[in-house]
Structure formats: structure tokens, C-alpha cells
Amino acid sequence: MEKIMFYILSAIITVFAVLSVTSRKLYRVTMYLLFVLLAVSGLYFMMEYNFMGAVQLSVYAGGIMVLFVYAVMMTDNIGNSMRSIGGKRIILPVIIAVGTATLAIYAIYSYQGIAATKEATVTTVEHIGNKLLSYEPGGYVLPFEVISILLLAVMIGAIVIAKAKKLVNQEKN
Amino acid sequence: MIEGVSLFEIMSLTTILFFIGIYGFLTRTNLIAMLMSLELMVNAEAINFVAINKYLSPAVLQGQVFSLFIIALAAAETALALAIILHLYRLTTKIDIKEVEELKY
Numbered sequence: 344m345e346k347i348m349f350y351i352l353s354a355i356i357t358v359f360a361v362l363s364v365t366s367r368k369l370y371r372v373t374m375y376l377l378f379v380l381l382a383v384s385g386l387y388f389m390m391e392y393n394f395m396g397a398v399q400l401s402v403y404a405g406g407i408m409v410l411f412v413y414a415v416m417m418t419d420n421i422g423n424s425m426r427s428i429g430g431k432r433i434i435l436p437v438i439i440a441v442g443t444a445t446l447a448i449y450a451i452y453s454y455q456g457i458a459a460t461k462e463a464t465v466t467t468v469e470h471i472g473n474k475l476l477s478y479e480p481g482g483y484v485l486p487f488e489v490i491s492i493l494l495l496a497v498m499i500g501a502i503v504i505a506k507a508k509k510l511v512n513q514e515k516n
Numbered sequence: 517m518i519e520g521v522s523l524f525e526i527m528s529l530t531t532i533l534f535f536i537g538i539y540g541f542l543t544r545t546n547l548i549a550m551l552m553s554l555e556l557m558v559n560a561e562a563i564n565f566v567a568i569n570k571y572l573s574p575a576v577l578q579g580q581v582f583s584l585f586i587i588a589l590a591a592a593e594t595a596l597a598l599a600i601i602l603h604l605y606r607l608t609t610k611i612d613i614k615e616v617e618e619l620k621y
Contacts (some may be wrong), residue, residue, distance in 0.1 A: 346520040353529045360533055360556055364540030369549060376552050379533075383559050389518050390570050395583060402587055407555070407594050411615050414548055414598045418605045425546050426612065436542035444535035459523050464574035471584070474577045483581050489544065490588050497592040501599040 349389060355382040367424040369415050373408065380404045391465045523571040527564065534560035547601050547611045551594065567595045 356379055363375035380403045387396035427433075475483050518526075533556055540553030562583040569579025584602050 344563060345518050349518055349525070351523045353525075356529065357532060357536075360536040363556070364536055364553055365545070369546065372549055372552060376555065379556065380559065383563060386563060387566065390566060392566055392570070392580060395566060395580065395587075398584065398587055402591055403555075407591055410594060410598050411548065414602060416601075417602060418548065418611050425544075425549065426614075428543055428545055433543060436539050439542065440535045440539035443538070444531055447531045447535075448528050451531065452524055457523060460517065460574055462574075463517050463519065464570065466577065466580055466589065471581065474581055475584075481576070481578075487586060490585060494588065494592055497596050501595050504596075504599045504603050512581045 345389065349386075350391070352382045352385050356377075356386075367427065369419045369423070369425060373411050373415055376411070377404060377408050380408070391463055394466065394468050394471055517570050517574075523567060526567040526571075530560040530564045530567070533557075533563075545613050547604075547613060547616075548598075550613075551597055551601070555590065557587060558597070562586045562590075 359375045359378040359382070363379060366372050366375060384396045384399035384404065387393075387399055401496050436498065474481075475487050478484055524604060527616075530534065537556035537560065540556065541550055544550045544553060545585060556619045565579040565583040569577070601611055610616055
């Protein structure tokens with residue numbers, strides 16, 4: 344049952360990821376990306392890491408996708424097709440992507456020394472919270488605080504960048 | 517871990533997802549579409565962190581905590597990049613990398 348579910352999720356992820364890098368309409372690309380993110384959160388739920396699945400749903404599928412939709416709506420007309428990079432110039436990216444992916448998968452499968460566990464472990468919010476706020480060796484309280492400062496800096500930076508005056512008007516004055 | 521699914525299968529999936537992102541990043545010329553390809557790559561990495569942690573050493577939580585940091589960083593990066601792209605659009609009304617040359621020199 345879990346195996347079938349994993350393969351369904353994998354198929355959704357792969358198909359919609361391919362569609363989201365090949366489609367010409369920017370709106371559709373946004374929606375395909377949303378489906379990929381939802382399927383990825385399903386993968387987290389299957390790995391018994393429910394907190395990460397919820398974070399993926401709320402931050403990625405909720406927050407970042409809204410940002411993307413707003414950005415697309417402000418810069419693009421519905422029904423506009425994006426410019427393609429043209430017939431011959433697509434060959435090199437295809438060769439790079441397929442070749443390197445084949446090489447990487449071959450390298451993964453040729454490695455034999457993995458001793459994977461057989462029992463499923465559930466990660467609860469309590470585990471994550473204790474780990475994030477622990478001062479002991481192996482605790483993550485410093486990165487946690489650094490991340491909060493970084494988020495504040497990004498918030499201020501985004502406001503400052505978005506508030507800047509238009510270059511065209513400055514030239515006229 | 518997922519019952520009946522090996523680590524190899526999950527890592528194959530994330531490798532494919534990562535290189536789909538690479539392909540999109542190389543072929544897109546629209547800045548927002550390039551950023552979306554970047555999101556695919558970041559997602560593949562986050563799944564890898566969680567999967568390897570769950571399969572190889574479920575007692576420690578390093579990979580799972582790191583994947584949370586990855587999500588936070590990806591959100592920050594996307595917000596900042598979209599602010600820059602929207603500002604660029606207000607300056608030049610273009611977001612195609614073939615036409616935008618403001619930062620070239």
C-alpha cells in the first residue's frame with residue numbers, strides 16, 4: 344500500500360515538474376509548481392515527519408506560492424506565451440541534464456555500503472522543539488537565532504528594495 | 517522510512533527532480549520561471565536530507581532540523597529575489613534576461 348502510494352506521488356512529482364519547466368504559460372507553470380510542492384509534502388507525511396509536511400504545506404504551498412502568483416500577476420498578462428530559447432540551443436541543456444542525472448543515479452546505485460534501518464520512526468514536534476532549543480552539544484539554538492535575524496534582515500531588505508523610486512522619474516528631474 | 521521503499525528509490529526521485537530543475541534553469545529566459553526552477557532544486561535537497569536521516573540514523577535529528585532551515589532560507593531567498601525582480605520590472609518593464617542588462621557592467 345505504501346509502496347503504491349510512493350509511486351503515485353513520484354509520478355505526480357516527476358510529471359508536474361517536467362510540465363513546469365516546459366510549459367510556455369507562466370500562470371500554468373505556477374500551478375504545476377504548486378502540485379509538485381503538494382506531492383512533496385505528501386512524501387514528508389509518508390516518512391512520518393508530520394511537522395515538516397505541515398511546514399511545507401503552509402510555507403511553500405501557502406506562502407511562497409502566493410508570492411509567486413502576485414509576482415506573475417504584476418509582470419505578465421494572462422495568455423502571454425513566454426519566449427522559448429529556440430530549437431538548436433535546447434540540445435545542450437538536455438544533454439547536460441540527462442547525462443548528469445544518469446551519472447548521479449548510476450553512482451547512487453553502485454554504492455553498496457548502506458546499512459539502512461528497517462523500523463519506522465515517528466518524528467514529533469516535541470523532538471524537533473527540544474533539538475532546536477537545546478544548548479547541549481548537538482543542539483541548534485545558535486542557528487535558530489541566526490535564522491530569525493536573517494528573516495528580519497530579509498524583511499527589511501525586501502521593503503527597502505520595493506520602496507525605491509523609479510529610475511525614469513529621477514532622470515526627468 | 518517508508519515501508520517497502522528503499523533509500524535508492526527516494527534518492528533516484530530526488531536526483532530526477534533536481535536535474536529537471538537544472539534543465540529549467542538552463543532553458544528559461546524569464547526571471548520568475550528561473551526562480552521556480554530553483555525552487556524545484558531546493559525541494560529535492562530538502563527531501564534528500566530528511567530521507568537520508570530517516571533511513572540511516574533515525575536516532576539523531578540533524579537532517580530533519582537542517583531541512584527546516586532549508587525551508588526558512590528558501591522562503592527568505594524567494595521573497596528577496598521577487599522584490600528585486602519586481603523592482604527591476606518597475607524600472608525597465610522587462611523581466612526577460614535577454615533584455616535586462618542593468619547589472620551587466
